[in-house]
Every structure is written in C-alpha cells, then in structure tokens.
Amino acid sequence: MEIRYCERCEKIFGEGKDCPVCFQSLVIKDHSFLIGKELGKYKIENFIGEGGMGAVFGGVHSTLKKPVAIKILIPSKVEESFIKRFKKEAEIMALLKHPNIVEIYDYDISSFGFPYIVMEYLEGLSLRTEILKYKKGLPLDLFKIYIKQIVSGLSFAHKKGVVHRDLKPENIFISNIGGEKIIKILDFGIAKVLFSSDESRITKTDVIIGTLQYLSPEQIMGKEITPKADQYSLALIAFEMLTGKPVREGKTFGEIVSSISTKDVELDKLEFKEIKIEIFEALKRATNKNPENRFDNLEEFEKNLIPQLDEIEEKPTTAISFKKTKRKNFKYYYLFLTILLFLFLPFFYYIYTRINFNKNEEKFSLVEKYQANVELGSYLTSNESFIIFNNLNNLYILKDGFKKEPIKISLKDGEKILCGTDNGKILILKNGKLYLKEYLFSDKIEEKEVLIVDNFIEMERFSFSKDLVHLAGLKDDCLKLYEIKDKNLKEVYSIDLKNNVLKSFMLGNNYLSYIVNNILIIYDFKNKREILNTEIDVSNFYSMDFFEEANYFAIGGWFDNVYVFDLINTQRKYTLKLPGITNSIKFIKDYPSLLISKGDKVLLWRFEEDTLLKYSEEGLNFLSSFLTPFGIISIEKRESKIYLFSYKDFSFYKKYSPSKVEIWGMDYSKKFNLLFAGSSSGFLYSIDLKK
Structure with a gap:
C-alpha cells in the first residue's frame, strides 16, 4: 500500500507529487506509517490487507481495549462516487444487526483527511480459502451449516430492503466464535437500498457494478435489481461449494457477457459428483436468466436444497445410477x-x-525474450527507433532492439505525463502549461519540447485529435470540445450531461462522436454542425473507429451487429449482422476495409467489394487485430497466442506462442521489421515475422 504524506499539512493523499493544499512536496509512505496512529477513539495496531480503494487494519478501542477492524479509504485514489458509496456502506451496515452480517461500530473522517469504518474484528478465513481446501467440494455437513447461515443473513438484509449485489466467496467470512463456525457477510459497499431515492446519484444506471464471475444477467444488462440477483449469485457459489469448481472458470469477460443474457448457466456441463437431480434442478432454477422464473425468496431456495442434502447423508444416490447389474x-x-x-x-x-x-x-524459435532489471510500468508510446514506458515519475526508453538496458529519464518537479502520441512524442503538463516533448538520440540524449497550450484546463477524461488541433474532455458535468489555437484553448462545442450517462466518446481530426444514454451523436466541428443523432443498441461498452479520408465511422460493442455510417450522407450505410461481442474494430485505410475482432472470430470486411472474410475457432477470444507488411496480426487471449493471417485471402498462416500468460499489447517496428509483444509476466518479446 502506497500513500503520499504532506509533512506540513499532516494530510494523506493517494497520488500526486505535491500537496494540493500547500503545494509542498509529498513524501511516499507505506502502510507501516499508519501503525500506532490514532483515528479518533481507535489506535491502529497492525496491517491486515488492501484492495483497489484502500486497506483494512487491525486496531483497538483506546479506552475499552476492544479489538476492532478499521477499513480506510484513500480519497484521491478513487472518484467522489466511491467516497459516497463508502459512507453509504457504513449507513447500510449500521441498519443490519444480524449474527451473520459483520457488525459496524463507527464511521468518521480522520485527522489525516480520509474516511474510515470501524467494524467487529473477525478471526477465521474466507469462504474462498475454505473452498480451496476441498478440491472435490465441501463435505455436505459443512455445506449445510454455511448455506443456512448465508441464507439467514441475506434474507434479513432483503427484508430490510437491501440487496448485496457483489456476493462472492471472498465476501463471505467464516469466523471462529466460541468454537463454532459462524458465517459473516462482508462488504455491503455497493449494496442497493431498494427504497432509497439517492441510488441514482451514487451508482448510475448502465454502469456494471459487482464481480463479473458471480453477477446475474440483470446486473450485466443494467436492468432492475431485486433480491433475486443475490439468489442467482448465491446459487453459483453453492454450486462451487458442492463441486469445488467455479461455474464460470476460465471464461473470458466477453464470453460471460455474450452468453449471460441469452441462455441459462450450463451447470450440466460440469462434473456434479453424487448429487440428487432435485438439488441440481434447484440450482438450475435459482440461476434462471429470467428473475421471474427463480424462487420467490431465499428461504424457498433453501427449502428446495437442504432437505435433499439430508437424504443424501442418509443414503447416497445420484441423478442417474448404473450400479445394478441384473x-x-x-x-x-x-x-x-x-x-x-x-x-x-x-x-x-x-x-x-x-x-x-x-x-x-512457432514456439520461441523466432522469439527473443527480454526482461528489464527495473519495473517498466505501462506502455506509453513508440516510433521506429524506440519504445517508451512510464512508471511513477520515471520514463524508461528501450532502443536498439532490446540490446541494452532501458534508459531511465526522471521527470522534473511539476511535470505530469498526460499521454503519448502516435510518433513517439509525449504530452506533458507542467505548471499549468501543456508541452509536446520528444527525445533525440546521438552521443547523448537531447530533449526537445514545444509549448502547445499556455493555460491548460485539467479534465476528468480527455482525448486529443491525432493532429493535436482539438481536445475533447469532461469538465463540470459537460462534454466540451476545444480548438488549440495560438497556444490557447478555445471552446467550440459543449453538451450538458446532467441526469445523463456519457458512455463513450472518440475524437477524430474532423469529427467528435459520443454516446449519451443510448443515443449516438456525431458532431462535425469543421463545419460546426451535428450530422448524426441516432439510437444505438443498449450496451456498456463500445468500440469505435473513424475512416475520415473516406468519411466513414464504424461502431460495435456488447451487441451482435457492427454498424458503418456514411458521414457525408449522414446515414447508416452498412449493418453487419455478426453474433457476439465486438472486442475491437479498426479501419485499414491503405486497403479500404474494416478489421473486426469478435469473440472467437476475426473478420475482414472489404466494403468496396462488399466481401466478408472470416477466420473462427470455437473457444478462442480474439481481443484486437492490426495490419503489418506481412499480414494481419491478432491477439488471442484464451491461449495467449499471436495469430498471423494472409491479407489477400485471410487464410491462417502461422501462430506464435511467446508467453504462457496473457499478451497485453503489441506494436510493430518498421525499422527493425519486428513485432514487439508484452505479457502480464513482465517480459517483452520480439518476433521476426519474416522468418
């Protein structure tokens, strides 16, 4: 856990180099800095663990000496909505006084500036850890003890008008109290209060909230959430407890989303040991894609589950038996x-x-493997000569085809990296001014920077046009478009987003496309007019691309079709009916065509000829594709392989296995004629496509 501490203000922040209050440099600390510190009536004694938004510490009440757990949130690491949700978690848990729900004692804002929740201190292990102890499923006696208590706690919450919405084995704790195993349900941080009027202001509709592996279809699709969503999640957990195998194990994000709303969970495809068919049917009903077809409540679900388990303990049986030999x-x-x-x-x-x-x-015969002696962090930009990575306040430049260690360049005080450009340059914010910086290599490294904007306006999300003439971003609940002219930002277009959901936006050199609720709008800022306003399929994810030279725009997403719009005649010109989720789309401009990565398929549509070429293989998941001089390259996530296809007829040519773990990005160097790939293991690979 990394925090930033201002020694003058004595405040803690999650990010930044300077204190936003007094502008003094922040000092980086780890979790040990908080050990021994007092938060109101409570003293922190030890570190328990951390998550994406904060951490949990063990502590004690300073007067009563009662052990407690203290959950803290570092505000600048998360959006304002998460801070509101954190407070909401405390309010919800304060309402839920039940033996199987973790008890909350206090909520406050510390003198360091961060909010915290004080809860009962639990000793034991998570349900996830318990499941991992039994490879073929929990013993039935343990399963019954746990499931009854989980149902009891959740049913109580439901009767109080609270739906958990993020039920998973990690959020169910098995505590040891007086020698008994007692279930405690944790983390009501994203729970929905059914009778609250403030819900929409904290968790906007059409935003997926929860852990995908255990989400119900209605949560994925952004529909109304009821207690039956928790029933669905609990049934998936129950199946995992009985078999030791997660229902959605090994399935990718796209595969889950594409199937979850169209068919029921395929429980019958998994090994189900000696379990009666009635139990199987109870779990099937609880995981029906239609909430109306599930049990009316959790008590009814338990009544259809537990008695069948009692019979198994008395006389083991199976749904189909072949033990008789007559x-x-x-x-x-x-x-x-x-x-x-x-x-x-x-x-x-x-x-x-x-x-x-x-x-x-090809397995490694054409691959050079490389690992730097430093943490490179994230890919930023590249050109024909080098690749630049960004990690905290440092840049790392790899040049000469991985032959040398990366060159480290530390950012100067006050500098902040915004993004990289397509040609190896970097946009840097410094003292409120925006600069375009590039690095030149001869006998020594030279920095060259050009002032782009004299008085830059910081935004929540932003995007530059490739020609760096326009900038779009979110500012004060508005999507704004600026023209960069004479080193100033001139506002040329704005749309008020209050009470609306901005799902996505993309900026080209001539057009701004954005989706508000389910409406696709394209604004032509060269001619200062809105040229398209049309309803689009309901989705939480969209992939878009412009082909401005031909005045085309394409869009796909979490829906079957891919649409291509004619920006001159301002109409939908083509509809490609292709089942499944579109992971990415990209126009190939030198050879007018559209490259589509769609689940287990990669497609090349030559729109001038109106021909569609396709490669598909069941079980794969192609994430993205692009064109090289040697053919079309595609990243496949399931098997972590790189596929090469012929552009001429889209026939499969070769595949490469540089890594056993997920390939997270690729880039092609024309200078070295090499394909560079990075994996989640921290290694980089160079692949010679000529061989």
Whole structure:
C-alpha cells in the first residue's frame, strides 16, 4: 500500500507529487506509517490487507481495549462516487444487526483527511480459502451449516430492503466464535437500498457494478435489481461449494457477457459428483436468466436444497445410477455406451484437427525474450527507433532492439505525463502549461519540447485529435470540445450531461462522436454542425473507429451487429449482422476495409467489394487485430497466442506462442521489421515475422 504524506499539512493523499493544499512536496509512505496512529477513539495496531480503494487494519478501542477492524479509504485514489458509496456502506451496515452480517461500530473522517469504518474484528478465513481446501467440494455437513447461515443473513438484509449485489466467496467470512463456525457477510459497499431515492446519484444506471464471475444477467444488462440477483449469485457459489469448481472458470469477460443474457448457466456441463437431480434442478432454477422464473425468496431456495442434502447423508444416490447389474438392465448399459460413442466422435475429430493445426505454430524459435532489471510500468508510446514506458515519475526508453538496458529519464518537479502520441512524442503538463516533448538520440540524449497550450484546463477524461488541433474532455458535468489555437484553448462545442450517462466518446481530426444514454451523436466541428443523432443498441461498452479520408465511422460493442455510417450522407450505410461481442474494430485505410475482432472470430470486411472474410475457432477470444507488411496480426487471449493471417485471402498462416500468460499489447517496428509483444509476466518479446 502506497500513500503520499504532506509533512506540513499532516494530510494523506493517494497520488500526486505535491500537496494540493500547500503545494509542498509529498513524501511516499507505506502502510507501516499508519501503525500506532490514532483515528479518533481507535489506535491502529497492525496491517491486515488492501484492495483497489484502500486497506483494512487491525486496531483497538483506546479506552475499552476492544479489538476492532478499521477499513480506510484513500480519497484521491478513487472518484467522489466511491467516497459516497463508502459512507453509504457504513449507513447500510449500521441498519443490519444480524449474527451473520459483520457488525459496524463507527464511521468518521480522520485527522489525516480520509474516511474510515470501524467494524467487529473477525478471526477465521474466507469462504474462498475454505473452498480451496476441498478440491472435490465441501463435505455436505459443512455445506449445510454455511448455506443456512448465508441464507439467514441475506434474507434479513432483503427484508430490510437491501440487496448485496457483489456476493462472492471472498465476501463471505467464516469466523471462529466460541468454537463454532459462524458465517459473516462482508462488504455491503455497493449494496442497493431498494427504497432509497439517492441510488441514482451514487451508482448510475448502465454502469456494471459487482464481480463479473458471480453477477446475474440483470446486473450485466443494467436492468432492475431485486433480491433475486443475490439468489442467482448465491446459487453459483453453492454450486462451487458442492463441486469445488467455479461455474464460470476460465471464461473470458466477453464470453460471460455474450452468453449471460441469452441462455441459462450450463451447470450440466460440469462434473456434479453424487448429487440428487432435485438439488441440481434447484440450482438450475435459482440461476434462471429470467428473475421471474427463480424462487420467490431465499428461504424457498433453501427449502428446495437442504432437505435433499439430508437424504443424501442418509443414503447416497445420484441423478442417474448404473450400479445394478441384473440382466434386465443390460439394455440400458449398452444404450449408454452407444450414446457415449456418438458423443465423443466429434471430440476425437477435434483433437485430430488440433494436432494438424498446431504444426503451423512457432514456439520461441523466432522469439527473443527480454526482461528489464527495473519495473517498466505501462506502455506509453513508440516510433521506429524506440519504445517508451512510464512508471511513477520515471520514463524508461528501450532502443536498439532490446540490446541494452532501458534508459531511465526522471521527470522534473511539476511535470505530469498526460499521454503519448502516435510518433513517439509525449504530452506533458507542467505548471499549468501543456508541452509536446520528444527525445533525440546521438552521443547523448537531447530533449526537445514545444509549448502547445499556455493555460491548460485539467479534465476528468480527455482525448486529443491525432493532429493535436482539438481536445475533447469532461469538465463540470459537460462534454466540451476545444480548438488549440495560438497556444490557447478555445471552446467550440459543449453538451450538458446532467441526469445523463456519457458512455463513450472518440475524437477524430474532423469529427467528435459520443454516446449519451443510448443515443449516438456525431458532431462535425469543421463545419460546426451535428450530422448524426441516432439510437444505438443498449450496451456498456463500445468500440469505435473513424475512416475520415473516406468519411466513414464504424461502431460495435456488447451487441451482435457492427454498424458503418456514411458521414457525408449522414446515414447508416452498412449493418453487419455478426453474433457476439465486438472486442475491437479498426479501419485499414491503405486497403479500404474494416478489421473486426469478435469473440472467437476475426473478420475482414472489404466494403468496396462488399466481401466478408472470416477466420473462427470455437473457444478462442480474439481481443484486437492490426495490419503489418506481412499480414494481419491478432491477439488471442484464451491461449495467449499471436495469430498471423494472409491479407489477400485471410487464410491462417502461422501462430506464435511467446508467453504462457496473457499478451497485453503489441506494436510493430518498421525499422527493425519486428513485432514487439508484452505479457502480464513482465517480459517483452520480439518476433521476426519474416522468418
């Protein structure tokens, strides 16, 4: 856990180099800085753990000496909405006095400036840890003890008008109290109060909230949330407790989203040990994609589950049994073997084709592996000569094809990196001014910077046009478009977003596209007019691209179709009916076509010829694609491979396996004729596509 401390103001912040109050330099501290400090009536004694927004410490009441858990939130690490949600968590938990819900004692703002919640101190382990102890599922006696208590705590919350919305094994704690295993439900931070009028101001509609692996379809689709959403999540957890196997194990983000609203959970495809068919049906009903078809409440779900488990303990059975060996049952035995044979024929064929397919796979023979001795952080930009990474207050430049250690360049006081450009340059904010900086290499490194904006306006989200003539961003609940002229920002367009949801926006050199609620709007800022205002499919994610030379705009997302708009005639020109989620779309401008990465498919649509070329392989998930002089390259997430296709006929040519873990990004160097790939392991790879 990293925090920033101002020694003059004695305040703590989550980010930044200087104190926003007194402008003195902040000192970086870790969690140990807070050990021994007092927060009101409570003294921090030890560090328990951290998450994305803050951390949990062990503490004690200074007077009563009662052990407590203290959950803190570092404000500048999160949006204002999360701070409101943190306070809301305290208010909700204060209402829920129940033996199976963690108890809250206090909420306050510390003298350091961050909010904190004081809760009962628990000793034990999470349900996740308990499940991992039993590879084939929990013993039935333990399962019954846990599920009854979870249902009891959740049912109480539901009767109080509270839906948890983020139920998962990590949020269910098994405490040891007086020698008994007592369930405690944690983290009501994103819970929905059914009778609250403030909900929309804290968790806006169409924003997915919760952990995807356990979310219900209505949460994914942004529909009305009821207690039946918790029922769905609990049924997935119950199945995992019984089998030791998560229902959505190994499934990607796109695969879950694309199937969750169209079909029920495929429980029958997983190994289900010796469980009665009635239990299986109870879990199937609780995970029905339509909330109306689930149980009326959790008590009814428990009544259909627990009695069946009681019978299993008395007399083990299965949904289908072949234990009898009398002659009269042989016909069923032979029938079963015949069915198995037909079922496995496609599998054997699949294995055969995979063996032949993998002959075209290159494993490291063309790959150079590289790991720097420093943490490079995140990719920023590149050109034909070098790649630049950004980590905290340092830049790391890799040049000469990985032959040397990265060159470290520390940012100067007051400098803040905004983004990289397409040609290896960097936009830097310094003392309220915006500069374009580039690095030149000869005998020594030279910095060259040009002042772009004399008085820059900071925004929540922003995007520059590629020609650096326009800037779009969020400011004061408005989407604003600025022209960069004579080193000043001139506002040329603005739309008020109050009571609306801005889902996405993209800035080209001539057009601004944005989606408000479910309306796609395109503004032509060269001619100062709105040229498109049309309803688009409901989604929480969109992929967009401009082909401004041909005046085309394409959009896809969490829906089946891909749409292409003619920006001259201001109309939808093409609709590509392609099932599944669109991960990315990209125009290939030198060869007028559209490259689409859509789940298990990569497609190339040549719109001038109106021909659609496709490569698909079941079970894969292509994230993004781009064109190189040697063909089309695609990143595949499931198997962490890089695919190369012929541009001419889109036939599969070769695939590369540089890493066993996820490939997170690629770039192609024309100078070195190498493909550079980075993986989540921290390694970088160079691949020679010519060989």
